[in-house]
Structures are given as C-alpha cells and as structure tokens.
Amino acid sequence: MGHLFTVAWELVCGLGILFVILKLLGKTQFSQITPFDFISALILGELVGNAVYDKGVRIVEIIFASLLWGILIYFIELITQKVKSSRKLLEGEPNIVIHKGKLKYDVLKKNKLDINQLQSLLRQANCFSIQEAEYAILETNGMVSVLPKFPYDTTKNGDMQIKPKQVSLPVTLIIDGEVLYENLKEAGVKEEQLIQDLKKQNIKRTEDVFYAEWKHDKPLFVLPYEEKK
Structure with a gap:
C-alpha cells in the first residue's frame, strides 16, 4: 500500500511540474509544435515516467531534471525569438x-x-x-x-462589394445554469435584460438554462436543459 501512495505522490508532483513548465514555455507545445518541441515533450514525459516506474530514481532528482530541462527549453525559445538566424535550425522553415x-x-x-x-x-x-x-x-x-x-477559391464579401457590417464575437453568458458575470459585463448586458430575454423564450430561471450565447444585433441564443437531453 505504501508503494501505491508513493506512485500517486510522484504522479501528482510530475503533473504539477509539467503544468508549470508548459505554462512557462507557452502554447506552442500544443498548437504549433515543431520537431524540437516534439523532442521536448517526449523528454518531459520520459522524466516523469522514470519517477513512477524506476524505484532507483527519487522524486527530488526528477524535479531537478525537469526544471533544468524546462529552463534549457525556455532559453532556446528565447534565442529563437532574439536571433533570427537560429530559427531555421531549431524550428525549421516552411x-x-x-x-x-x-x-x-x-x-x-x-x-x-x-x-x-x-x-x-x-x-x-x-x-x-x-x-x-x-x-x-x-x-x-x-x-x-x-x-x-x-x-x-471562395468568394469573399469584398469581391462582391457588399456593404461592410460590424463583426462581433459571440459571448457566452450562461453555462450549466450559472451566469458568467464577467462575460455579462464584457458584452454590456445587464442581468435584468438577460432575465427578460429568457422570459421571452418562456424560461423563468437561469438555472434552467444549459447554455446561453449573446451576439450583437442577434436574439439571445438559449439551449435549455430539455434540449440538451
């Protein structure tokens, strides 16, 4: 039983280390992965794997190795940002x-x-x-x-000389019956107005809403729990 607790502790520590390192390195590890980023991800995963399966490797050593690797990757990313000539070697080119x-x-x-x-x-x-x-x-x-x-090619509005209209980003106002007040403020919508818009769709409580989305010059889009089911 003690061994299982040790494995659990090492996994939790490993998860925390990877989370911090990936946060520091940015989202390129996920969205715009290069061959060098792929190697980096493999090494980090291997370091945590060793902490779990190799009894001779202590968690302190894994933390040190992971942090050191994260620092090295951070400085390499910094070099590619500052020194343009290094990008072709480290990141490749289209x-x-x-x-x-x-x-x-x-x-x-x-x-x-x-x-x-x-x-x-x-x-x-x-x-x-x-x-x-x-x-x-x-x-x-x-x-x-x-x-x-x-x-x-796809025809664009500019090709057809269509009069430009304001483009707005949809804002989520309710998720799982909970009002997102920060989004409400960002959209410039008062809570009273939100309640009124819900009543127009025969919904009396925000708790009955699975999802609600606001967009400029559009009716409030509401997905009640009944539709979700």
Missing part, C-alpha cells in the same frame, strides 16, 4: 510543395513526403484535388496551407 499549380517533387523528397501523405494534408485544408491548388506550403508543424486556384 517549404512550398506546390508552386503555381506545379508539384515540387524535390521538396517532397527533401521532406520525406509521399503523394498519399500530401493528398491527406490537402484534404485537411479543404482542398480535395492537387489540381485545385495554386500554392501549397508545408508548415513547420507538418500541416499544409493552401491557396486555391481562382476557379476554386
């Missing part, structure tokens, strides 16, 4: 795989990318045929950004 509608075979070969993998990446970018792409760029995180050819 590569154009389709240029003016023509496939760049040498770039595919350089990046160890076959045609099936390229087709899969193009589909994830809503491009379902190679012939629809005017340009395709392989980003440092392994994803592909696509600029479609003119016949396949």
Whole structure:
C-alpha cells in the first residue's frame, strides 16, 4: 500500500511540474509544435515516467531534471525569438510543395513526403484535388496551407462589394445554469435584460438554462436543459 501512495505522490508532483513548465514555455507545445518541441515533450514525459516506474530514481532528482530541462527549453525559445538566424535550425522553415499549380517533387523528397501523405494534408485544408491548388506550403508543424486556384477559391464579401457590417464575437453568458458575470459585463448586458430575454423564450430561471450565447444585433441564443437531453 505504501508503494501505491508513493506512485500517486510522484504522479501528482510530475503533473504539477509539467503544468508549470508548459505554462512557462507557452502554447506552442500544443498548437504549433515543431520537431524540437516534439523532442521536448517526449523528454518531459520520459522524466516523469522514470519517477513512477524506476524505484532507483527519487522524486527530488526528477524535479531537478525537469526544471533544468524546462529552463534549457525556455532559453532556446528565447534565442529563437532574439536571433533570427537560429530559427531555421531549431524550428525549421516552411517549404512550398506546390508552386503555381506545379508539384515540387524535390521538396517532397527533401521532406520525406509521399503523394498519399500530401493528398491527406490537402484534404485537411479543404482542398480535395492537387489540381485545385495554386500554392501549397508545408508548415513547420507538418500541416499544409493552401491557396486555391481562382476557379476554386471562395468568394469573399469584398469581391462582391457588399456593404461592410460590424463583426462581433459571440459571448457566452450562461453555462450549466450559472451566469458568467464577467462575460455579462464584457458584452454590456445587464442581468435584468438577460432575465427578460429568457422570459421571452418562456424560461423563468437561469438555472434552467444549459447554455446561453449573446451576439450583437442577434436574439439571445438559449439551449435549455430539455434540449440538451
């Protein structure tokens, strides 16, 4: 039983260490992961794994190693921000795989990318045929950004000379029956107004609302608990 408590304690400490380090390093560990970030994530996971499964490794040593690794990664991230010449080595660089509608075979070969993998990446970018792409760029995180050819491009409001309208961000006002007062203040909506809007939809209490969303010049969107079920 004592061993189980030790494992639990080490897991909790490991989770706390990883959380702090990833907070300090920023969100690139998740959204724009580079090969170097991938190595970093593997090393951090391995350090915590050793704390759990290797009885010869003490938690103090794991904390020291994790913090040291986090500091090293932090300074490397700092270097890539300050020294532009280091970014190509540490973060990689985007590569154009389709240029003016023509496939760049040498770039595919350089990046160890076959045609099936390229087709899969193009589909994830809503491009379902190679012939629809005017340009395709392989980003440092392994994803592909696509600029479609003119016949396949999406028409924009500016192309049709539509009169511009104010663009507003939807604001969540209620979640699980709880009013989010900070969001209410941000949206400039008073609680009395919120209650009135709910009554217009035959809802008497905020506790009966699973989700409510506000958007400028739009009726209050309400999802009661009945609809959720």
